[in-house]
Amino acid sequence: MEKKKKTTIKDIANLLGITPSAVSKALSNHPRISDKTKLAVQEAVVSLNYQPNYLSSALRKGKSNLVGLIVPRVNTHFYASVIENIEAVLNLSGYNVIMAQTNESYDKECKSINALLNIQVDGIIASIANETVDFSYYEKIKENGVPLVLFDRGENDLEVDYVGIDDYHCSYIIIEHLVKQGYKQIAHITGPSHTRIYNNRIRGFKDALQKFNLSFEPDLIIESNLQIEDGRRIMTDLLKRDNRPDAVYAASDNAALGALQVLLENGIKVPEEIALVGFGNEPFSSIMRPSISTINQFSAEIGKQAALAFLDRINFPEKKVTLNKIILEAEFLIRNSSLRKVF
Helix, strand or coil: CCCCCCCCHHHHHHHHCCCHHHHHHHHCCCCCCCHHHHHHHHHHHHHHCCCCCHHHHHHHHCCCCEEEEEECCCCCHHHHHHHHHHHHHHHHCCCEEEEEECCCCHHHHHHHHHHHHHCCCCEEEECCCCCCCCCHHHHHHHHCCCCEEEECCCCHHHCCEEEEECHHHHHHHHHHHHHHCCCCCEEEEECCCCCHHHHHHHHHHHHHHHHCCCCCCHHHEEECCCCHHHHHHHHHHHHCCCCCCCEEEECCHHHHHHHHHHHHHCCCCCCCCCEEECCCCCCHHHHCCCCCEEEECCHHHHHHHHHHHHHHHHHCHHHHHCCCEEEECCEEECCCCCCCCCC
16 A cells, blocks of 8 residues: 655645745744634644654754653553653643653663654653663763653662662561561562662561571572562472471562462461562552552652652753652551461
């Protein structure tokens, strides 16, 4: 099928018998163009199905009113909520959001950054993929003078605005709770340890064990992608051990759900025999039986604050000398999966 030729400003000008410059001014509501001409141009836009070239417009104006949003995945309540709130705040200020999903792939992340820079976005808000250990593409964003805000998964060396929670403290209070409930052999299903948030959660886990005089066993920290299938696989392996744990702390609710499925399938009482704690407060965590103890990260507020940090950079560029690090206070939701009935 032959591709239909795209309508240009010149086509509208030829139809109306005016100059392309006059058409362009009419489209931008220039005060020196009469209402009659503006109306005629709008009618021609509809009849010829004219689609503006926003990239060309951005190059001319030096502003696109587009913000790139890079997320590892969209199939969690956390990221869906963050995306919704970033978009809501930015839309009110006249910005549209272009989203890219990396699926935790470094290669996809690099390609997404290139694509967003090529279309002249006014800024980028991102959460770093688990595979990423080289941050040169994020440095490229800064070198291009494009405001960059990181949320949830950040990197201190990048020295950019960041919004997140205190992952170290969250891990610490989870272990403190499990110890007070009488658990002593605690396993930790975590994400890649090179990722800052998971590294902080591992540190909180280790320090809490030390504080409460519990031995640290390296093989009870298991790295994974923290998906349901990872939780199932790791929990199955843990149950085969002679010294199987009496509690499992997973750094995501998805991994906790997979672990819980295996425990229930094997007739293991939760939390009487093995306790379980997740992270993220996914909607299913409160309706499972037993309900899953977890960390509420206040994703809506993270999204709002990330968007506001970007707007702050755009509206007050002189603030660039001072970086904005917003650490929100998370909430530990203690539910039936870790609350022992009998000691």
